[in-house]
Amino acid sequence: MTCKASFVFSDAFLNYHFHSDHPFNQKRVLLAKELLEASDTLSVSDIIEPRMATEEELALFHDKAYINAVKKASIGNLSEEEGLEYGLGTEDTPIFKNMHEASSYLVGGTLAAVDAVLQGNSLHALNLGGGLHHGFKRKASGFCVYNDGAVAIKYIREKYNLRVLYVDTDAHHGDGVQWAFYDDPNVCTFSIHETGRYLFPGTGNVNERGIKEGHGFSFNLPIDAFTEDESFIQVYESAFKEIADFYKPDIIITQNGADAHTHDPLTHLCGTMEIYQRIPELAHELAHQYCDGKWVALGGGGYDIWRVVPRAWSQIWNVMKNSNVKLGSIPESWLSKWQKKAPVTLPTTWQDSENIVPTIPRKAEISEKNYKILLSALKYTKNKI
Numbered sequence: 001m002t003c004k005a006s007f008v009f010s011d012a013f014l015n016y017h018f019h020s021d022h023p024f025n026q027k028r029v030l031l032a033k034e035l036l037e038a039s040d041t042l043s044v045s046d047i048i049e050p051r052m053a054t055e056e057e058l059a060l061f062h063d064k065a066y067i068n069a070v071k072k073a074s075i076g077n078l079s080e081e082e083g084l085e086y087g088l089g090t091e092d093t094p095i096f097k098n099m100h101e102a103s104s105y106l107v108g109g110t111l112a113a114v115d116a117v118l119q120g121n122s123l124h125a126l127n128l129g130g131g132l133h134h135g136f137k138r139k140a141s142g143f144c145v146y147n148d149g150a151v152a153i154k155y156i157r158e159k160y161n162l163r164v165l166y167v168d169t170d171a172h173h174g175d176g177v178q179w180a181f182y183d184d185p186n187v188c189t190f191s192i193h194e195t196g197r198y199l200f201p202g203t204g205n206v207n208e209r210g211i212k213e214g215h216g217f218s219f220n221l222p223i224d225a226f227t228e229d230e231s232f233i234q235v236y237e238s239a240f241k242e243i244a245d246f247y248k249p250d251i252i253i254t255q256n257g258a259d260a261h262t263h264d265p266l267t268h269l270c271g272t273m274e275i276y277q278r279i280p281e282l283a284h285e286l287a288h289q290y291c292d293g294k295w296v297a298l299g300g301g302g303y304d305i306w307r308v309v310p311r312a313w314s315q316i317w318n319v320m321k322n323s324n325v326k327l328g329s330i331p332e333s334w335l336s337k338w339q340k341k342a343p344v345t346l347p348t349t350w351q352d353s354e355n356i357v358p359t360i361p362r363k364a365e366i367s368e369k370n371y372k373i374l375l376s377a378l379k380y381t382k383n384k385i
């Protein structure tokens, strides 16, 4: 089966750039795009241009005062004191020239993806430049200035009045999006992430279930450090299927941070490409089952930009376009172009070799713990598992 899908891209995405030593690097998006082109799965006619989100659109979620602060920072006019009030100018989220424009482009990319799907031009859409899930209403946080996912969901609610299921598989908790809709029963959020005990942002406890009318529509699966493929896939699949069946969304938005891989330098999970094959496959399947195919996928974290992110993100598109992940060899043309620039040896196959994960002695204990968390997370859904 092939589905009509849109791939949002512009070189302007690469302008979202803090400084050369910062781990967040949008070159990942270009690497993924070129890998897809080299694999003949992405063609010019699939690509749609992002637009810059307007200030009115940003204000669907963000405070005007915060937007103004970002604009001032953008032209070097924000005092240090004012900056800190808004989380701007920190080690994680430093100020850079034209940061307002660069950040607005990422949001506009996600809005373009939403419109492509909801105006019926495409069934699925992918914006790898987006997924900045830590952005708060009036504060930048964790490499994120504007929260494109939260703005886009507000936009969907306002313009299309649909019930949204947001699924976040980044290794960090999807806090910004969760808090944005914590009291809203029309938006259900589900985040699977490494437990916040030792990892930023520290939230995402299984007991964070929403408040007021939104109670019961916020799901969290904080899994243990050193979780491997098998356990990750088991709890992700069970939870996503159950939540989709419980909530029956009109559209699914996924945040596809690729930092749960064992090579990722910022986190402690031990996933391999296996999870990055299964994550989009299941999202695709459930989007067709519950939402007539309506699925918008976003990027997110991912700090091994050479060995992990290009393959992981390309698989989302391979699934959107052809319902299948790619297996076998990585195209020679991509390898020969980028190996020269990469500081590490690039993998030559779509799948990882078997020995990349170190032996984890607590494996059985970790899997059992994750399963208990799964049961607890689904305590109030009607079918349970």
Ligand SMILES: [Zn+2]
Binding pocket: 002, 003, 123, 124, 284, 288, 293, 320
């Ligand atoms: Zn499809």
Ligand SMILES: [Zn+2]
Binding pocket: 170, 171, 172, 257, 259, 300, 301, 302
């Ligand atoms: Zn992350």
